Amino acid sequence: MASEKTDALVLRTIEFSETSLVVVLLTRQFGKSSALAKGARRAKGPFEGALDLLSICRVVIIPKSGDTLDLLTEAKLQRRFRAGERNLGRLYAGYYVAELLREMTDRGDPHPDLYDLALETLEELDGETDVRACLLRFELQTLRLLGHAPTIDRCAACGSEVPEGGRFGFGVTSGGVLCAACRPATRQVVLLRGATRETLRSLLSEAAVSGPPPPVPAELHGELRGVINRYITNLLGGPPRMQSYLAAASPTIDGQGRRR
Amino acid sequence: MAEWSHSVGELVDQLGRLPGIGRKTAERLAYHLLRVPQAEALALSESIRRVRENVRYCETCFNLSEGPRCSICADPRRDATRLCVVEQPRDLMSLEQAGAYRGLYHVLLGRIAPLDGIGPDQLTIDHLVDRVRSGSFREIIMATNPTVEGDGTSLYISNLLSEYALEVTRLARGITAGSVLEYANREILADALNGRQKF
Numbered sequence: 001m002a003s004e005k006t007d008a009l010v011l012r013t014i015e016f017s018e019t020s021l022v023v024v025l026l027t028r029q030f031g032k033s034s035a036l037a038k039g040a041r042r043a044k045g046p047f048e049g050a051l052d053l054l055s056i057c058r059v060v061i062i063p064k065s066g067d068t069l070d071l072l073t074e075a076k077l078q079r080r081f082r083a084g085e086r087n088l089g090r091l092y093a094g095y096y097v098a099e100l101l102r103e104m105t106d107r108g109d110p111h112p113d114l115y116d117l118a119l120e121t122l123e124e125l126d127g128e129t130d131v132r133a134c135l136l137r138f139e140l141q142t143l144r145l146l147g148h149a150p151t152i153d154r155c156a157a158c159g160s161e162v163p164e165g166g167r168f169g170f171g172v173t174s175g176g177v178l179c180a181a182c183r184p185a186t187r188q189v190v191l192l193r194g195a196t197r198e199t200l201r202s203l204l205s206e207a208a209v210s211g212p213p214p215p216v217p218a219e220l221h222g223e224l225r226g227v228i229n230r231y232i233t234n235l236l237g238g239p240p241r242m243q244s245y246l247a248a249a250s251p252t253i254d255g256q257g258r259r260r
Numbered sequence: 261m262a263e264w265s266h267s268v269g270e271l272v273d274q275l276g277r278l279p280g281i282g283r284k285t286a287e288r289l290a291y292h293l294l295r296v297p298q299a300e301a302l303a304l305s306e307s308i309r310r311v312r313e314n315v316r317y318c319e320t321c322f323n324l325s326e327g328p329r330c331s332i333c334a335d336p337r338r339d340a341t342r343l344c345v346v347e348q349p350r351d352l353m354s355l356e357q358a359g360a361y362r363g364l365y366h367v368l369l370g371r372i373a374p375l376d377g378i379g380p381d382q383l384t385i386d387h388l389v390d391r392v393r394s395g396s397f398r399e400i401i402m403a404t405n406p407t408v409e410g411d412g413t414s415l416y417i418s419n420l421l422s423e424y425a426l427e428v429t430r431l432a433r434g435i436t437a438g439s440v441l442e443y444a445n446r447e448i449l450a451d452a453l454n455g456r457q458k459f
């Protein structure tokens with residue numbers, strides 16, 4: 001089978017043998033790929049230490065059919081994720097990005113716009129952008145680009161309009177806001193403030209996919225974090241491993257999980 | 261189709277479980293063990309038995325040891341003011357073979373890898389902090405692997421140790437001596453520039 005050249009983000013590496021790795025990549029052109037990289041653990045060779053978690057590489061890949069691992073023959077490092085050298089909150093946020101991409105994307109289902117969003121998010125996490133706003137934008141835009149965005153304007157159960165202002169119900173399993181009529185009969189409902197709905201809308205807008213993440217008012221962050229955690233947990237059938245580590249991205253909790 | 265006898269088949273299966281040994285190599289090794297003098301083959305099995313029965317982790321640094329303390333921790337000539345933190349005993353051996361370091365070690369027995377379900381509690385970080393608290397170290401050298409997870413582990417530990425009056429350093433990184441700048445990638449050059457030293 002012909003080899004393909006593409007840009008890729010390393011989502012996971014697993015030691016396969018003394019010298020080889022199995023890597024999970026998100027490629028820009030071909031979607032997720034699990035590939036065998038023979039000799040990748042050697043210092044010298046066609047990979048040159050490029051296959052580290054969250055590294056961005058230019059790779060040459062030979063796709064295989066069925067459940068067989070693809071074969072990675074070359075990887076050239078473009079950019080390394082360096083947040084782990086200075087801030088644990090940013091590092092764990094980067095891990096969370098990798099986990100969400102791994103859990104929510106499929107082999108052979110490319111999403112170039114999601115790939116670009118992931119790279120922009122990692123660059124922001126590597127810099128000085130607010131980690132909390134950066135993650136919320138990434139999560140909601142990922143949901144939108146993959147077709148899992150929660151309904152914000154109309155009732156997720158009956159489709160009727162839900163008036164703006166005041167507190168409103170958000171159905172975790174229903175997939176969005178609920179009208180007053182549907183709310184009592186729905187399970188797993190979270191009550192949110194009206195301003196939270198507005199922030200959700202701005203984070204989900206198409207315009208928010210690139211550029212600086214929309215600002216998230218500090219008083220709404222806890223509410224947003226809670227509802228998105230539950231929404232994603234429901235979608236994946238269980239909480240992401242890194243969800244509990246996200247506390248380290250909070251300004252009131254330090255990298256070791258201690259309150260500042 | 262002819263098959264190996266039961267005991268040979270079992271040996272092939274056992275050898276095939278070793279890292280880097282496939283079915284063919286396992287068969288070749290088993291055939292080799294059948295051809296060599298019996299004493300030589302049994303010496304191998306005796307070595308495996310002795311290693312499994314006698315080798316354990318050093319109570320102080322978690323290096324491999326045949327007694328409660330490893331030969332490095334028990335050596336009074338080692339510099340007790342420096343402590344080098346590594347991920348695995350084989351990393352310690354690599355540094356020892358370099359012959360450039362005469363201080364003590366601490367082996368973490370892994371690295372913090374939350375995506376694989378490995379947290380700080382599954383490593384020997386608590387013992388490290390106890391050692392630092394009760395020891396007389398002036399410098400802690402973080403020698404975890406230069407990967408995202410290795411760096412994250414070093415950062416976690418250096419944050420924990422920030423309340424103690426000591427210097428936390430890490431291994432240098434950058435251009436390999438004997439190579440040329442032209443062929444170094446930009447990440448390596450960035451590391452080298454960031455970690456430049458005074459003449």
